[in-house]
Amino acid sequence: MSGGGTGVPAATGAGGYPPLGELAFLSDCGTAALVGPDAAVEWMCAPRYDAPSVFARLLDRRVGGAWELTVEGAGAPQRWYAEGTLVVAGRWEAPEGVLEGWDFLAARAPGADDARGLVPAGALVRMVRCVEGRVRVRHRVEARPDYARRGARWRPAGEGGALAEEEAGLWLGADGARPAVEDGAVVAAAELEAGGELVVVLAYDGVRRGPVTTAGARALLEETLGAWREWSSRGSPYEGVGAQEVRHSARVLRGLMSSATGALLAAPTTSLPEWPGGPRNWDYRFLWHRDAALVVLVLMRLGHFAEAGRYLRVLLRHCTAERGELTPMLDLDGGTGTPEEVLDHLEGYAGSRPVRVGNSADEQWQLDVYGQVLDAALVYQQVAAGTPHALSHGELAACWTVVDAACRRWREPDHGIWEVRGRKRHWTSSKLYAWVCLDRGVRLADLPGSPPAPEAGRWRAECAAVRADVLARGWDGGRGAFTQAYGEPQLDASLLRMPLLGFLDGRDPRVVATLERIDAELGEDGWLVHRYDPRATDDGIAGPEGGFLLCSFDMVSALVLAGRRAQARERFRALCARAGRFGLFAEEMTAGGQMLGNYPQAFTHLGLIEAAMNLDAARDREALHAWAARAS
Numbered sequence: 001m002s003g004g005g006t007g008v009p010a011a012t013g014a015g016g017y018p019p020l021g022e023l024a025f026l027s028d029c030g031t032a033a034l035v036g037p038d039a040a041v042e043w044m045c046a047p048r049y050d051a052p053s054v055f056a057r058l059l060d061r062r063v064g065g066a067w068e069l070t071v072e073g074a075g076a077p078q079r080w081y082a083e084g085t086l087v088v089a090g091r092w093e094a095p096e097g098v099l100e101g102w103d104f105l106a107a108r109a110p111g112a113d114d115a116r117g118l119v120p121a122g123a124l125v126r127m128v129r130c131v132e133g134r135v136r137v138r139h140r141v142e143a144r145p146d147y148a149r150r151g152a153r154w155r156p157a158g159e160g161g162a163l164a165e166e167e168a169g170l171w172l173g174a175d176g177a178r179p180a181v182e183d184g185a186v187v188a189a190a191e192l193e194a195g196g197e198l199v200v201v202l203a204y205d206g207v208r209r210g211p212v213t214t215a216g217a218r219a220l221l222e223e224t225l226g227a228w229r230e231w232s233s234r235g236s237p238y239e240g241v242g243a244q245e246v247r248h249s250a251r252v253l254r255g256l257m258s259s260a261t262g263a264l265l266a267a268p269t270t271s272l273p274e275w276p277g278g279p280r281n282w283d284y285r286f287l288w289h290r291d292a293a294l295v296v297l298v299l300m301r302l303g304h305f306a307e308a309g310r311y312l313r314v315l316l317r318h319c320t321a322e323r324g325e326l327t328p329m330l331d332l333d334g335g336t337g338t339p340e341e342v343l344d345h346l347e348g349y350a351g352s353r354p355v356r357v358g359n360s361a362d363e364q365w366q367l368d369v370y371g372q373v374l375d376a377a378l379v380y381q382q383v384a385a386g387t388p389h390a391l392s393h394g395e396l397a398a399c400w401t402v403v404d405a406a407c408r409r410w411r412e413p414d415h416g417i418w419e420v421r422g423r424k425r426h427w428t429s430s431k432l433y434a435w436v437c438l439d440r441g442v443r444l445a446d447l448p449g450s451p452p453a454p455e456a457g458r459w460r461a462e463c464a465a466v467r468a469d470v471l472a473r474g475w476d477g478g479r480g481a482f483t484q485a486y487g488e489p490q491l492d493a494s495l496l497r498m499p500l501l502g503f504l505d506g507r508d509p510r511v512v513a514t515l516e517r518i519d520a521e522l523g524e525d526g527w528l529v530h531r532y533d534p535r536a537t538d539d540g541i542a543g544p545e546g547g548f549l550l551c552s553f554d555m556v557s558a559l560v561l562a563g564r565r566a567q568a569r570e571r572f573r574a575l576c577a578r579a580g581r582f583g584l585f586a587e588e589m590t591a592g593g594q595m596l597g598n599y600p601q602a603f604t605h606l607g608l609i610e611a612a613m614n615l616d617a618a619r620d621r622e623a624l625h626a627w628a629a630r631a632s
Contacts (some may be wrong), residue, residue: 015063017190017350018042020272020578023058024079024088026107027255028224030120031204032268035103036057037076037581039090041067046204047169049258049268050285050332052146052357054168054204060346065144065152067202069126072136081248081582085228086255087221088582097133097194101126106220109227115306116259117383118227122205127217137192139177139200141552142171142185147343147357151184155278160211169206172246175199175214187372193312193614197466228270235303240616244428245576248583249605250302250427253295256602262310263287263332264295267587267598271461273352274588274597278543281352284357284587286329286338289315289369290417294606296376296623300383301613312380316391316398318417320355324401326373328366328419329359336362337463365424370406370435374399374440379625381447384632393451396444400453401466403441407455407462410434416485417494419533421540426486431466438463447632467503475510481517482510490536491518493529493551496558500610500622506561507620515558522551525591527574529555546588546596549575552605557614557622565618572611 022037031051033044042058059192074094082089087104106121128137143152144631145168154172157164162173163186172179176198177190190198199217203209231254238246257264270283278394292315299308314334315601319326327336340360348355377391384584391399410431413424417433438459445453453459473486484492497512499506506512506583522530530546535544552575559568578593579585585604610624617623 002359002434008133009016012203015350017058020586020599021584021593023580023584023599024081025086025252025255025268025583025584025600026088026103026124027268028107028120028122029116029118029255029257029259030122032255032267033105035088038077038081039069039077039103040477041124043269044270045285047122047206048260048332049265053148054143054145054170056144056148056346058269059349060148061471062347063144064148064346065142067099067124067126067142068138068140069128070138070140071621072138073137077101079581081579082225084232084251085225086251087225087228090594092135094135097135097192098131099128099133099135099137099192101128102221104221104224106224106576107227107556108223109230117254117257117304117307117448118231118259120259121220121221121224122207123203123209125201125217125220127199127214127221128192129197130194132162132194134191134193136189137198138187138189138529139174139198140185140187141172141202143168145170148346154181154186157208158211162208162211164208169204171203173201173207173209173212175212175217176410206430207337222413229342236301236592238302240613242572242576242615243268245579245583246302246609246612249608250298250304252600252605253298254304254307256600257307258332261332261334262314263330264291264311264602265332266291266603267601269598270357271355272349272586272596272598273353274545275543276596277352277356278545280351280541280543281348281354281356281547282598282600283340283357286331286359287314287334288329289326289372290328291313291602291606292369292583293375293379294624295602296380297628298606298609300380301624305384305590307391308380309384312376312391313395315376316395319373319398319402320394324398324400324405326369326405327362327511328364328369329362338362338536343626350581355428356562356589364419365412366416366419367406367410367412367414367427367430368433369404371436371440371619373402374437374444377386378440378444379628380515381444382628385447385449385632396439396451399441399444400455403437403453404455406434406437407459408464410466418539420537425488426473427492428482428485429492429497431474432495432498432501432503433469435463435466435470435503438466439502465485470503479517481514484532484537489534491521493518493522493531493548496529496551496554499548499561500625502622502625505620506558511558511560515555519555523555527571528552528589528591546590548588549585549601549604550587550607553604553611556611560579560614560618561620561622563620565615568611569615576608
């Protein structure tokens with residue numbers, strides 16, 4: 001594939017939709033909000049990440065609803081994250097004055113015996129202060145609950161003119177202006193002179209607050225800043241290659257993790273397109289098993305053991321319930337059964353339809369998830385064994401059921417790691433992860449203190465059989481590469497992970513040849529990598545897609561293991577330079593720098609961290625797995 005251009009996205013996107021890379025991500029580890037370059041809250045679900053939206057202008061400019069904040073005469077504000085946090089600060093310059101402000105989802109640090117890491121306070125807070133001259137500020141809160149299927153019905157709710165939308169569990173109060181309902185939206189406006197402040201608080205948890213005060217909002221701000229900074233400083237310091245990007249990516253990952261359940265979302269959004277105007281629009285507000293190993297490895301390497309353990313245990317509780325028969329994804333509570341629904345009343349981001357909520361991928365059979373879960377369990381236990389955090393015998397027994405299931409079923413075709421909606425196949429990456437499952441199961445059973453694994457001898461034999469099968473049927477001598485599926489010539493960038501998983505050495509001629517073929521046929525502009533060619537792969541979905549950023553970072557890691565460190569470093573720098581204004585990445589990107597797909601995407605930030613640590617170690621073995629093995 002070829003392409004050109006590394007241009008920065010324009011200030012506005014097609015049809016008035018903001019470029020994804022210009023959006024700020026707010027989180028209290030209970031829900032999330034996305035704020036556009038004009039300071040409008042474009043997306044928010046309440047009371048939690050996967051609940052119906054109350055603001056969805058990101059998916060429909062006409063009916064979606066948003067919380068607008070305008071400063072008369074000012075252009076787009078300068079905006080940035082306060083250091084070590086997901087709190088956004090801003091500055092507006094108007095003809096007669098200057099305004100500064102803060103946007104945040106309020107959170108607090110947990111108590112001594114509270115393992116949640118950060119605790120949501122249940123409120124979105126927006127506070128501004130005139131620091132020079134005179135400015136006129138206006139809030140317009142147009143909530144459209146239930147994915148904009150209805151308008152808000154605001155009622156008086158106490159002192160200071162507070163209002164409530166009881167069915168959606170919303171409560172709104174202000175200090176510095178009295179909120180009023182105009183055409184179904186809540187408006188709070190004020191003219192501020194130097195030192196004057198306006199605070200508006202939207203509580204989303206159904207709890208009515210007392211009167212909003214500026215002092216109370218400042219206390220919430222300080223508490224939220226402190227909670228994020230305390231979490232950020234709690235882990236193991238990383239000062240290596242890409243240190244700033246790694247630390248920020250860790251905060252993004254924490255912002256995608258539910259403090260209530262320990263589940264980590266793939267992304268906080270739904271239906272942001274993988275190609276403008278195309279149908280590849282999915283709901284990613286779920287926990288995907290394909291993220292499991294990297295989530296656990298990254299959290300533990302950065303010193304966040306409690307979060308890693310809670311996340312892994314969400315997966316293992318599901319394994320026990322399902323007798324080892326894993327689905328590709330779970331909801332925030334660790335359950336399954338999320339029917340997919342199309343919202344026909346929304347036009348979709350930049351006209352990209354359909355808009356979907358729910359995801360029927362949980363009905364698929366994906367063999368790779370077995371390897372992802374066992375890889376996560378092994379690295380966790382390698383580090384946690386002998387501590388109070390270690391997996392129990394019951395949790396390890398759940399792992400044995402997963403390995404037994406993979407042992408029985410690895411010869412079957414499946415839907416594959418990319419969740420194609422066409423026919424099942426013998427995907428090479430699925431067989432690779434079947435080998436991972438069996439290999440990690442054997443090694444986990446061999447760790448001191450593990451309970452008996454009656455089938456371990458069989459696992460060893462089947463592990464060798466899977467390896468032989470992949471080497472014989474996954475390798476295409478004519479193509480000079482491992483291919484996407486047995487007997488089919490297409491390439492697939494998921495196979496860049498072959499050396500990262502320890503299946504073959506990174507300098508093995510077959511690995512190097514595959515890496516080179518992927519770069520030649522799926523690479524673009526020397527830094528971007530597509531996961532596969534949709535035209536050649538019958539995936540059951542029409543249309544093109546962008547370059548896949550996880551695979552682009554995987555190429556960096558694979559190049560390190562192949563001994564091509566200078567090339568890897570150059571690619572890493574090129575990728576990091578294309579982060580959005582707030583250091584965030586979506587799932588995909590064009591060569592011109594336009595972000596595509598759900599945003600921010602956990603998988604991309606995980607790949608960034610892994611690539612940075614491989615560059616920092618610059619050894620022949622994947623750095624995160626090597627670190628876990630040394631810790632055992």
